[in-house]
Amino acid sequence: MPPPSPVPDLLARLESRHDLRVIHATLTGPGAWGVPGAPLAPPTVVALFTRAPDAYLGLAEPPDVLHGETDEPEAPSLVAWDARRAVRLALRSNALVWTWLSSPALDPATGLPAPGAPAVQALIDALAGSLSHGTVLADALAEAKEAMNTFLPDPPLAAARTKYGLVVRALMRTRWLLDRGTLPPASWESLRAGLAWPAEVAACLDSLEADTLTQRRLPVLDAWIDQVFDDARARGASLPDRHPPLALLDPLYRALVAPPGPPVPPAPASPRDRVLVSTP
Template sequence: MTEMTMKIRQELDALEQEEGIRILYACESGSRAWGFPSKDSDYDVRFIYVRPVDWYLSIFDKRDVIERPISEMLDISGWDLRKGLNLFRKSNPPLMEWLDSPIVYAEACHTAERLRQLSSQAYSPKASIYHYLHMARGNYRTYLQGEVVRIKKYFYVLRPILACEWILRKGTMPPIAFESLIEALLPKDGELSRQIEELLIRKKSGDEWDDQPRISVLNAYIEEQLASLEQAAAQLPGAKSGIDSELDELFRDLLREAWN
């Protein structure tokens, strides 16, 4: 166990004590989970938690998110279980990615495992592709329009575009690892793959904050994909039949398990 992993687990333990909660699942999100962290990348820790039964027996709406200020390379936030399950039934891609994270810090009551068993029923290709398409469009418009751009921003456009392409070809939730998307979707000996591989090397070595002239091959690919993906997304099927009763049952099960 690394020193940072120990620190993260200590922080999660402290959160349980301070907030009176039980953390059911905690994992790494962001660039470390995606497989392209730089030397100074933050640790983006995300978790699902549950409160005591009486907290839910109220006529009032209550805050269902816990966030801590970013400090010492740690960005920690979490969702209440009921919020998480409501987002899961809507095929929320960030939550689906958490369940697929290769870096898990905590799991109680087999929470992630039980959600993964229901994921194929909850998954909506249309909701997922629109999420990634919105992300790609927004990041491209904000960060990659100038003559000089920041290296790291290419990844925050390329990854969601490749995720969209995966959804169109496979009809399933895309893998969380960026390099798995490249290997599956791009020609290995093409100029596009070569440019992305060079950027990956530079980002991992710590050059991610460097500014440089925009890369015409990548910008052309991005613009072409954004246009075609918009048309393709509209043709995808919507959500499948509901799993509300299963999620209600899961909520009650996890609530009992967490506090018994």
Template sequence: MTQDPMIDEAMRERIGSILNEIERREGARILVAVESGSRAWRFASRDSDYDVRFIYVRPVEDYLSVETRRDVIELPVDGTLDVNGWDLRKALGLIAKSNAVVAEWLTSPVVYRRDDGTAALLLGLARACAHLPALAYHYDRSARRAWAPGDDPVRLKSYFYALRPALALDWMRRKAEPPPMDLPGLMEGIPLPDDLREAVAMLLLRKRAATESDTAERVPPLEAYLTATLSEMAPRPGIWDRAPAVKAVDEAFRALLRPARAEILGSG
């Protein structure tokens, strides 16, 4: 595996051990485990934590109980590591609703664990079920929560937390397709002014040496881009026909549970 400059190898080993312990304790199998935060988005600060996210499947019998089982596994945040995951049923239900977060997990450039066949199936479903108005609404609100125009200094973190979803909006408007999740992928795929690219490159250098709380003076090319991109608010998506998506994810859920029983029981 090629070493990732955003990921400390000792931390990668620690994360692998934590994932193994989760499987042992929960009696589940982790299908996909990735980095989901600024390290995966490729603009981490020197003190950024690790945001580990995963999708897991339990034994078939757990899904046939009359008792509703919790569909999230969360570990206490320790200041360095933030680890939590979603049950396969929950992840598939969100895919049917065109959830942007699940799609991002499945396209993260930082992978800690992956069943390639299952990951490909889930990503195919996420793309097939993608409803662009729902994704646009998500990214529009994400950008607006992170940034507002003004004259006061802005946190470097806020700039990038606004820029990434703004670029995703720009991507969808130009290409009418779901965007990649990482900043380089977004910037490579759409035409942008040279002064904006230069400003972002300089800010990236600053952010890698900065802390999460460091601020910067307003950057005119970035302010102009964010203002223009967010000048028109993406509307809340209306009701759309999700029946085909529900049928597709139900079929995938049943197909994935069949081998899951044998694999989980066999590993015990």
């Protein structure tokens, strides 16, 4: 039986220390996304939170980005964002918000994988149809280039596997945008399953996943990487460059941060507020 997840305690301490309410949590990072050869560092929990309404009424803005603290070396790190700031970033098609929301969701009470609340899913659906594809493409290409230039001190074959995994996942996101015309998922498994692969490239991916590399360079996969960059240069400018409208996201944000529980029914009108209607 696996040990209990440290995530609930991490989130509970955050809520208690800062007087807030966590409304969504996801597990992010290469390990959480299933990238072959992902670094062994613990993944990151990204949480969205809200505060009581009066916390926003003072002249001093409360912090909108917080970091969790833990003494457990194997526990995930925690970054928590005020939902208001996160949705405001989404108004500008910030690709980071899509990365969080498309990553595996966690139940804050158990730390186990679980679907997000209906209000979160409504926000995800709205962003899927309104975020700028050009902005997400630029983020994916930047991620791929950063991975290509990262120095890894691991043994040569292990370093090659990790680097290929990071680069290919980013370019899977790129390929998804170019070929499918929708925003890409976060996980390696979903990305691979949703794209068409030449047999030679698929064999390279099989080798990465099975950790059976026998050489540091894979010419077939290198050619695929170059082709994705070429296609992005040729077709990237034609991707939709829209942004979510305020009128779309504002009610979704209000639903996201609404207090839990059934809505409170309105109080009955007092006699003086009632309109008397005479009957014939």
